[in-house]
Ligand code: SF4
């Protein structure tokens with residue numbers, strides 16, 4: 463049975479965060495049970511985009527600071543790394559404040575660039591190998607420091623999705639391309655990658671999360687969730703429960719349940735610390751996407767593709783023609799004329815929503831499909 467520790471946390475006050483993370487480890491026998499003197503520990507925060515910490519796009523610097531303090535006291539060597547969608551981990555860490563907040567701990571920063579292979583010897587796994595950042599493999603332990611946010615493609619990004627940052631930048635589009643419009647395939651890959659990396663511990667920063675047009679351009683939302691677990695899957699199951707999102711609605715939760723993973727079922731998880739009822743969160747806003755996997759035959763879906771799939775929606779008033787969407791689109795489905803327009807070739811578009819995720823100005827949102835509009839109306843009248 464998996465365990466998740468919850469500590470209701472009101473602010474990012476340095477002492478409050480440190481004490482509460484120590485408390486979280488306490489429910490698992492203390493941080494010393496997981497880490498030993500001299501070990502090289504890699505911290506993997508969410509460094510999606512270069513934004514100030516108050517925008518809650520990235521894991522908050524105080525979470526990283528607290529983790530560094532705990533590891534330093536044990537005598538570990540600390541490395542902090544990620545592979546942001548655009549720009550470098552160091553540039554993002556500087557902008558969001560992580561770089562400055564941990565400089566006294568002597569932590570090294572690394573932008574994941576070179577990869578090495580993890581082989582998986584398990585009949586139960588579909589993916590038999592992953593190319594991940596060399597630093598992940600070289601570290602003795604990995605600590606996953608995720609942020610709770612809404613997500614245009616997966617609905618939510620939390621602990622499982624955060625380890626996708628272990629895939630170096632150039633290889634990420636290949637995974638999107640392999641998955642195509644099959645979001646469950648992508649979710650399965652995210653889960654199996656997370657299990658292959660096997661973080662020693664996972665902390666979820668939902669003191670403030672992001673709702674709406676996440677993961678980069680949504681609204682900050684106070685949630686008071688600080689949680690930890692050995693299992694990313696269990697952590698996400700509990701966090702989704704707290705924000706009242708059904709396990710079948712977000713893709714990694716749904717697929718984890720299909721895989722019958724330990725930690726995918728709320729009733730089978732031991733919750734330590736605060737109780738679920740201590741968090742009274744309602745109305746968490748999700749992106750305008752519902753279901754890329756509606757159950758009709760594939761051939762019919764192909765014909766009805768225009769009606770059944772959500773689309774990227776562009777707001778020219780917000781666009782500054784920075785070209786990031788054009789550069790990150792794995793399907794080369796974007797046509798851009800600087801100062802004039804951006805057009806999406808919806809026949810090529812694989813609905814990965816990397817453009818929506820990485821647009822720095824919130825000029826791209828997810829447009830609900832016609833099918834989903836009808837389905838919502840139908841559900842309201844049932
Ligand atoms: S839509 Fe966003 S990412 Fe694309 S060019 Fe405009 S501002 Fe840049």
Ligand code: SF4
Nearest residue numbers: 791811812814815817
């Ligand atoms: S246009 Fe946007 S959603 Fe479509 S494939 Fe390109 S990045 Fe993905």
